[in-house]
Amino acid sequence: MRVAGDTHRLAFENQFVRVLDVHLPPGKVEPRHRHPHGMSVYFTDWEAKVTPEGKPTEVHPRKAGTFAWNEAVIHTVQNAGKTEGHILRIELETLEAMRRRIFVEPRLCCTRIFPTV
Numbered sequence: 001m002r003v004a005g006d007t008h009r010l011a012f013e014n015q016f017v018r019v020l021d022v023h024l025p026p027g028k029v030e031p032r033h034r035h036p037h038g039m040s041v042y043f044t045d046w047e048a049k050v051t052p053e054g055k056p057t058e059v060h061p062r063k064a065g066t067f068a069w070n071e072a073v074i075h076t077v078q079n080a081g082k083t084e085g086h087i088l089r090i091e092l093e094t095l096e097a098m099r100r101r102i103f104v105e106p107r108l109c110c111t112r113i114f115p116t117v
């Protein structure tokens with residue numbers, strides 16, 4: 001992870017999705033970064049202070065066992081609560097990257113989807 005390597009661990013990645021295992025300690029601020037479209041699954045109760053680029057800061061209480069769809073975003077995030085935020089972030093591959101794999105690197109695309117037997 002280029003921006004938040006101390007809090008984000010790559011759990012899984014293929015040509016369609018990237019899954020990040022995120023542990024955000026209380027008070028920790030993640031610097032400005034971007035996410036493609038995706039989902040967040042929350043494993044702990046915590047309080048997210050989110051500042052989307054060009055918009056006012058919002059505080060979102062997150063509850064264990066819930067999830068949320070997220071549009072592509074550039075933002076900063078702070079854990080404003082007293083407990084660690086544990087999140088599984090599931091990011092969809094961008095259309096541009098998928099096109100590149102299909103049309104520019106078709107051999108890689110096809111071997112990933114249809115491995116030889």
